[in-house]
Amino acid sequence: MLGHQVKVEFIRVFTWRQCMVWAALVLVLPAIQFMLIKDHYLYYRQLDLFLRLNSNFVPLLFPIIMVLVYAISFPSEQKNHFIPYVRIRIPLTTYFFSKLIVNAILSFLLAFLIVFVPFVFSMYIEPYLGIVRLYPTDGNPIPYTTFEQLLALGTLPYGILYSLWVGLNGMMYATMGLLLVMILEKPFVGFSIPFVYYLLGNFITQVFGYDQFSPTYTIFPFSIQQQPLWTVFVPFIVLCFVVILLIFYLKERLHKHHD
């Protein structure tokens, strides 16, 4: 039953309008970013272009972008009493968990692509186009960033693994947002909390001098010197813990809430 409902949710979500939103997130946002940065920075390596492409809108608004992928459509079902009419056809837990699964898959894919598309462009397409000029280092130290340790595996594996990492984080923030909306039934509050959590996490880690554990720098570590890879898992584990707690809370409260 869950499998069928996941399929149904995928059928429902693939509308022209939704595809346009996804295209905007994956293509338009990085394109705007590229236009803004291409002439204003010194690039020593193609990788620097990729790092710069991921250092503006996306890191700042990451949790908000992630709830735009799919979760944003859910409140319209809650708002106008649609759910009781679903409930007579399918158990509420199956319905809600199918939405969580689809949200997780889509937000993972979109977050992956938001990083991977600029990566492919920066590393494999832009060199042929020659839009950005690379400068010799002239002895200047290259500011290596976290995850560049993975370059030892090759450029493409680095791109894939790093994009997977962003995908996982995007999935967790999107899941957190959708869970909160399901629990609180207040879309603005529910969707704001992941963003506030993200900003507050950055603020607290910076105040206490633990920048290497800030949510932003462990997903988009381009404004901080290279850190050991294990550091990125610290806020991720906390995030996973929060999401798991919310899942249990939703499961516990679901029927009480809708009775």
Add this chain to the structure above:
Amino acid sequence: MSHILLSQVSKSFKGATIFENVNFAVEKGKIYGIIGPNGSGKSVLFKLICGFMFPDHGSVIVDGEELGANKRFPSNFGIIIDRPGYIAGKTGFDNLKALALIRNKINDDKIKQTMRMVGLNPESTQKVKHYSLGMKQKLAIAQAIMEDQQTLILDEPFNALDADSVETIRHLLRKFREEGRTILLTSHNQEDIDVLCDEVYRINRFKLEKVKG
């Protein structure tokens, strides 16, 4: 065996009693009317029958199975409870399609046919947020009947409908009864109850009193 059986059902909310030791049996192929003043518990009764809530005491049995024991919701029920439900930014057809996909029992033609049956245009690109109250009500009726549900639980199905539409829906409900479907409905309009219902019950002092049939 009764199709639906409420046995010694009691229900209260925050200390306020709604039902006390209610017994109620529903046979297949009849139209039942439930009447009572606002807040008397008509919607609560329907929610108990649909498994949306459970009694504090007693049991609700549908086709021999107690709700809440092995069965959470009765199958093959069409409902309107409290008010029409919809996704505002979608068309009427898309709303019904979203619901129909869940069980995957009917195709687009059946959805369109049902929309026409209740007086809605399936080809309309009008979003439900721009529907009148009467059109939303028709949409609610359409979702309750489109999958040929054999039991209809209809809370105020004639709300906001114009005279012609009321006649259309009454005709439909009579046709369903002839087909052997079971219908429970509430209405504030006594005429709806009088012309449609085989049996009528009034909610009075936390009990169901039979007033007709």
